[in-house]
Amino acid sequence: MNRLLQGSAVVGIGRTKYARASGRTALSMAAEAARDALADCGLTPADVDGFTCFGTSGTATPSQVAHAIGVPDLGWSLNVSGGGNIVTTTVAGAATAVLSGQADVVVVYRVLGSETRYGKAAGPITVGGEAQFAGPQGYLVPPQWFAMFCRRHQYEYGSTSEDLGAIAVQQRQHAARNPHAVGRDPITLDDYLNSRWINEPFRLFDCCYEVDGAVAIVVTSAERAADLPHKPVYLLGAADSNRFGGSVDQWDDMTSMFSRDTAPKLWSRTGLKASDIDVACMYDCFTFTVMATFEDFGFCAKGEVGDYFRAGRATYGGDVVVNPHGGLLSEGYIHGMNHHYEAVLQLRGDAGERQVAGAETALVTSGAGPFGGALVYGTATL
C-alpha cells in the first residue's frame, strides 16, 4: 500500500488578526478562526464532525471550540500534546481520520494567547525531567537550545551571522507585502547585525515574533472537495521523525535537525525532491532552524544557505520561495499553523501581491531540533 494522503484536501482556511496583546481568550480566538475557515469553504458547523489541535499550554480544547461555534455533536476529537514539532503530524492526522472514515470534515487549529509566551523570563520555579539539569544552569528556553545548534554549525561549517541575517532580512522583505504580518518594517543586514544580543550567536532578529492569534484549516476528502468553492489543495504526503526522546542536549549532530531523517522519508513516500518544490514554508522559530532544515531537505549543501539566499535563489524569481508570508520571524508566531494557511493560499493562487507565480507544490515543515515533521501540498495529485 502506498503511504500517500492525497485522497484528502484542504478546502477552507481561516484566522484571526495577529496581535502582540489581543486581550482575548484562547477559546474566542480559536472559535473565530474555525468559523472563518468554514465560511471560506461554504460549510457550516453542522457539517463538521472532527476537530483537532495541538499545543503545550494555554490552548482551548477541540470539544470546547466545537461547542463554542455550535457543532451539535463532535465525533472525532483529538487534542495533541506538542509544539512546533507536531504541527504537520496533527494535520496529517486529520487527513488519516478522513481517509479512514472516522470523520468527514475536520477542523485543525492552533491558538496562542499572551499567557503562552515562550520567550519570557520564567519566575521562581522548580524544574523536573531533563530540565532539572539545565534550568539551574540558567539554560531553559528555546532561543538558548537552538543557539546551541547554531554555534556548532558555525564551528563545523563556517556559517556566519551574515548568513543568518540574510534569512532574517529576506523574510522581512516578504512580510512587507503581507498585510496580515506583524513585522513589516524592512530591515537591512546592518539592522540585523546591530540588533541586540539575546544569547550569542542569536540576536533579536534571529527570534520569531510572538503574537496572540489563531489559524484553522478544514480538511475533507478529495471527493467532497470537488464540490466546494475553492480549488482543492491536496495533501500529497507527510513524514515525521522523533529521536532522543526530544532531548536537545543529547541530539547527536547539532549541525542538523529532525529534517535529516524526515526528508528522505518524505521524498521517498512522495517521489518528489527539493527541486520539485515551488513554495517552502520552513518552520522558523529561529533563523537557524531555516538554515539547518533547508540543508537537510536538500535545497543546498551544508554551509551554503547564506550564499543561496544572497544569490536570490530563495525568493521570487529564484529556485524556491521560502516563507513568502514572512514566516514566524515576521508574519507572527502561530506555532507553524500559519505556514499551512500560507501554503494553501499560494497553491490556490490567492496570495495577491505576494503570489508565487505558477505555484503547484508547497513543502511545509514543522519543528526544530530532535523532532518534527513535514508535509507536501499540491494542486494536483501525484
Place this chain on the structure above:
Amino acid sequence: MTADLSEAFSFPPQPDPDADSRGFWAATAEGRLAMCRCQSCGLWLQPPLERCRVCAGPTEFEDVAGTGTVYTFIVQRQAAVAGYLDKVPYVVGLIELDEQLGLRLPGRIVGVEPGEVVCGLRVQAELVDLPGGEYRVPVFRPLGAE
C-alpha cells in the same frame, strides 16, 4: 531588572529530583559528579533512567572523572531565565564527558572570558552551591586554569 521583579527572579530554577535522578543530586551533595550507568552493558544514560534504554539492564549512578570537551555553547547576553541576572553575560555549554561519545551535560563555563570559549575547549567539572536552595550543581572550568 527593575526592583519589583528582583525578588521573584533572584534565584535560578531549582531541580525537582525524581526516582530516576535522585542519585545525581545525592552525589553532588557529597561533592561528586555521578552519572547514570547500565550495570549490564555499561552504557551511560543521560537523562537517567531506571532501566537501560538499549538492554533494559538495571542502572546505578557511578562517579565520572568530570573532564570533558565543550561540544557547543552560548553566551547569555540578556536575562532569559530567573537567577544569574547580575551575572550576564554568562556562558552555558553542552559538555561532552570523556566517559562516552555523545554523553552531554549542560553547565555554566566559568573562569574564562566569554570571548575565549571555543568548541573543543577541554574543561573540568567542579561543584558549586546553587543559590536559593540546598542543591549543588556542576560548573565547568577550562582544564589547567585556576
